[in-house]
Amino acid sequence: MTIKDLSAQTGYSVGTVSRVLNNQPNVSEKARKAILEAAHATGFQLNTNAKQLKQSHSNIILAIVKGRSNLLFSRLVEVLQAKMLPTDHPLIVDYIDEDNNEVRRAVQLCAEKKPLGVLFLGGNRETFLADFGKIDVPCVLVTDDASDTPFDNLSSVSSDDFLASRMAIEALLSLGHRHIAVIGGDREVSDTARLRYNGALAALRSHNVDFHEDLDYEGVRFSYVDGYQAALNLLDRGREFTAIFAMADVMAIGAIRALQDRGLRVPEDVSVMGFDGLQIGEYTLPRLSTVAQSVDQLVERSMDLLLQSIESGAQAQHEVVGVSLKQRESVRKQ
Amino acid sequence: MTIKDLSAQTGYSVGTVSRVLNNQPNVSEKARKAILEAAHATGFQLNTNAKQLKQSHSNIILAIVKGRSNLLFSRLVEVLQAKMLPTDHPLIVDYIDEDNNEVRRAVQLCAEKKPLGVLFLGGNRETFLADFGKIDVPCVLVTDDASDTPFDNLSSVSSDDFLASRMAIEALLSLGHRHIAVIGGDREVSDTARLRYNGALAALRSHNVDFHEDLDYEGVRFSYVDGYQAALNLLDRGREFTAIFAMADVMAIGAIRALQDRGLRVPEDVSVMGFDGLQIGEYTLPRLSTVAQSVDQLVERSMDLLLQSIESGAQAQHEVVGVSLKQRESVRKQ
DNA sequence: TTGTAAGCGTTATCAG
DNA sequence: CTGATAACGCTTACAA
Numbered sequence: 001m002t003i004k005d006l007s008a009q010t011g012y013s014v015g016t017v018s019r020v021l022n023n024q025p026n027v028s029e030k031a032r033k034a035i036l037e038a039a040h041a042t043g044f045q046l047n048t049n050a051k052q053l054k055q056s057h058s059n060i061i062l063a064i065v066k067g068r069s070n071l072l073f074s075r076l077v078e079v080l081q082a083k084m085l086p087t088d089h090p091l092i093v094d095y096i097d098e099d100n101n102e103v104r105r106a107v108q109l110c111a112e113k114k115p116l117g118v119l120f121l122g123g124n125r126e127t128f129l130a131d132f133g134k135i136d137v138p139c140v141l142v143t144d145d146a147s148d149t150p151f152d153n154l155s156s157v158s159s160d161d162f163l164a165s166r167m168a169i170e171a172l173l174s175l176g177h178r179h180i181a182v183i184g185g186d187r188e189v190s191d192t193a194r195l196r197y198n199g200a201l202a203a204l205r206s207h208n209v210d211f212h213e214d215l216d217y218e219g220v221r222f223s224y225v226d227g228y229q230a231a232l233n234l235l236d237r238g239r240e241f242t243a244i245f246a247m248a249d250v251m252a253i254g255a256i257r258a259l260q261d262r263g264l265r266v267p268e269d270v271s272v273m274g275f276d277g278l279q280i281g282e283y284t285l286p287r288l289s290t291v292a293q294s295v296d297q298l299v300e301r302s303m304d305l306l307l308q309s310i311e312s313g314a315q316a317q318h319e320v321v322g323v324s325l326k327q328r329e330s331v332r333k334q
Numbered sequence: 335m336t337i338k339d340l341s342a343q344t345g346y347s348v349g350t351v352s353r354v355l356n357n358q359p360n361v362s363e364k365a366r367k368a369i370l371e372a373a374h375a376t377g378f379q380l381n382t383n384a385k386q387l388k389q390s391h392s393n394i395i396l397a398i399v400k401g402r403s404n405l406l407f408s409r410l411v412e413v414l415q416a417k418m419l420p421t422d423h424p425l426i427v428d429y430i431d432e433d434n435n436e437v438r439r440a441v442q443l444c445a446e447k448k449p450l451g452v453l454f455l456g457g458n459r460e461t462f463l464a465d466f467g468k469i470d471v472p473c474v475l476v477t478d479d480a481s482d483t484p485f486d487n488l489s490s491v492s493s494d495d496f497l498a499s500r501m502a503i504e505a506l507l508s509l510g511h512r513h514i515a516v517i518g519g520d521r522e523v524s525d526t527a528r529l530r531y532n533g534a535l536a537a538l539r540s541h542n543v544d545f546h547e548d549l550d551y552e553g554v555r556f557s558y559v560d561g562y563q564a565a566l567n568l569l570d571r572g573r574e575f576t577a578i579f580a581m582a583d584v585m586a587i588g589a590i591r592a593l594q595d596r597g598l599r600v601p602e603d604v605s606v607m608g609f610d611g612l613q614i615g616e617y618t619l620p621r622l623s624t625v626a627q628s629v630d631q632l633v634e635r636s637m638d639l640l641l642q643s644i645e646s647g648a649q650a651q652h653e654v655v656g657v658s659l660k661q662r663e664s665v666r667k668q
Numbered sequence: 669t670t671g672t673a674a675g676c677g678t679t680a681t682c683a684g
Numbered sequence: 685c686t687g688a689t690a691a692c693g694c695t696t697a698c699a700a
Contacts, residue, residue, distance in 0.1 A: 001445075002693055013671045018695060028669060043465075045442045049387040050693035053676050068411065074403050095427070108379045111335075134377075224617050257617040283558050283591040285619045336677055347687045352679060360685055384677035387692050 001044055010034050021046055052113055061089045061306070062115040064106055066122035067098040070222075071250065071278050072293065073121045076142065079299045080119070087307075089116065103131040110135055117306045125149065125191050138309030138316075140302045143293070144191055147318035155309065155316045157302045159293045161192055164323040165199030168245050168273045168291045171325055173207050176334035177243040177271060180204065180211070183218045183230045183255060184247040193219070196247045196275065215239050220251070227254025235262055242270060242334045249274040249281050249290055256284070256330060267332040277326060286329030297321040335378055344368050355380055386447055395423045395640070396449040398440055400456035401432040404556075405584065405612050406627065407455045410476065413633045414453070421641075423450065437465040444469055451640045459483065459525050472643030472650075474636045477627070478525055481652035489643065489650045491636045493627045495526055498657040499533030502579050502607050502625045505659055507541050510668035511577040511605060514538065514545070517552045517564045517589055518581040527553070530581045530609065549573050554585070561588025569596055576604060576668045583608040583615050583624055590618070590664060601666040611660060620663030631655040 003021070007014045012031055019027050020035040038044075052058065063080060065073050077093055084091040092113060096105050102123050110118065117138040125148075128141070132151050139154050146156035172180055182200050185193030197217070204211045211217075215237055218230035227246055231254065234241065244259075246252035252274030256266050264270050266286055274281060277292025301319050308314035337355070341348045346365055353361050354369040372378075386392065397414060399407050411427055418425040426447060430439050436457050444452065451472040459480070466473075466485050473488050480490035506514055516534050519527030531551070538545045545551075549571055552564035561580055565588070568575065578593075580586035586608030590600045598604050600620055608615060611626025635653050642648035 015671055026669060043438065043441070045445075047387070047446055047693050048442075049383040049446050051695075053381070053383040053387055054695045069408050077402060093429070095429075104377070107377075111379075112381055112383050224613055228617065253614075253617050257619070260619055279558055280587075280614065283562065283587050285591070285594055349687055362685060381677050385679075388679045
């Protein structure tokens, strides 16, 4: 089934059929009705390959998501979809593995889909530096900062990871905790992990609190099981600590379970602070205290920046949206 | 950048360039090397639109996933990707919203991608009955049963929802529970919800246990918050129950929190049994007792059936894989 | 308002 | 082994 068939069926030319199917003007109501009817009857759909191959530009917005099982990104995508619906920009969401190159993927997809702009959910500075030059449509990096990047078509909207992390530690400190362990990611690989680590360290240092990277830090993957194992390692190392700051809620939840399994109560014996503000944190026992990123704002600002660049050629901007400390149940006074 | 440019650059014709880029035989080593080198140097990638438009068939396997935030499906996709990697079948994963029509989407994508076969992660019987006739490649419906469907190119691999649900209830009954509430989905809409409901009901009936649909059943969406609210409703209704069976782990987790918020202890005061066997269930307090679906087997059998149909034209088959009762901490003797 | 036809980047068929 | 060349299904000037 092609527009040719539809053309034959209705007696109109493929040109007219195409115009109707794309809601273009300059078509008689009669033609429009006949063609639409035939299309509906047969369930006809335009072939996206041919369409995109031929089109010199679409009004697609592309979102490239780094990591399928990142719950924060899942939520961001949900909200993004909802907010895109009322606009007339089709949203194409493309998932790549965490260790794939998001920029190269974008280059490829830009050539194929000719989107108006692209949103990167997660990304790595080095990767952008290496290949972003090949992209010429407006882009926004979401959840990571790109302000120290030399591209004038790359905006960014991120939470202030350094500050947020600092807030998390300060909150713990202000409650009297003086021995704090940190569970995070690989700082060599992840900009986010590095920033959060530095923020935590800065807070610790400024309060003259003892912290030994080798003993008090666990750099692992952002997952339940890694958080669980990290907490176990911390415990086995024999260091005394009254609080753990985990750089992601999933790790925090894993860590809490590890503590509980070792007979420690949270928060009575050990406080645990997470990062992200995932939904699940509201249903655990204890409910997870966390530094919550604002999904709504992240999406809102990103779309705004992107649409502004697209519609009025606005300059690249780098915004930081606020985080909020959710004091729930997993943290208490020492 | 197109193969034409590459052709000009290397002095070979587009035909040869295409052959090289597709690892086809009948190309001299010299040509292969020169072209590959040029392609690498420029980071050239074939345009998928043009490729798929022209190709009469690919060896793509298509997976259509119904619902982005279904944690079971996320896990299935992960395992699926891992298992597909060693084969030479590119896996294309396409996500649609829960309330979209998976079959119509498949029809469209089959026309465009010409896949060898398609895997449906989740699907609705009615939907298949209505439109599946238009699909002629081998397909497997995963997690739902399609044995009462008249298509000879549609296999299915599912957990026995009826039996599994029955097992869940039996387990509760054997522990002395006689007042069991059930939290599930909309049986009008979801085959799965209906099967699980019927299984639960059968078990209850066969033990002559009192169960009033209006009072003891909550049909809601499969989410934390809905599970939470459902448990609250159950409580507010004033019925006495010593156990809750939730048809999904996420609902069970929500329900547990609701009970805890009302001062009830799980499992001391109320036992809660989930369904699915998600990872998160191993990290909650209490750890979630659940009827676990076997993600590995589901994927393994689905791929097997699909590949058999593709490679040797095997007939459609309908398999049921076993579930396992994970007795963890949220259920105990009444 | 409608039709015609070129061409998007590729694959595939056919000669050479 | 290699090169021309005709599609694939669509959009988009341009003509009518």
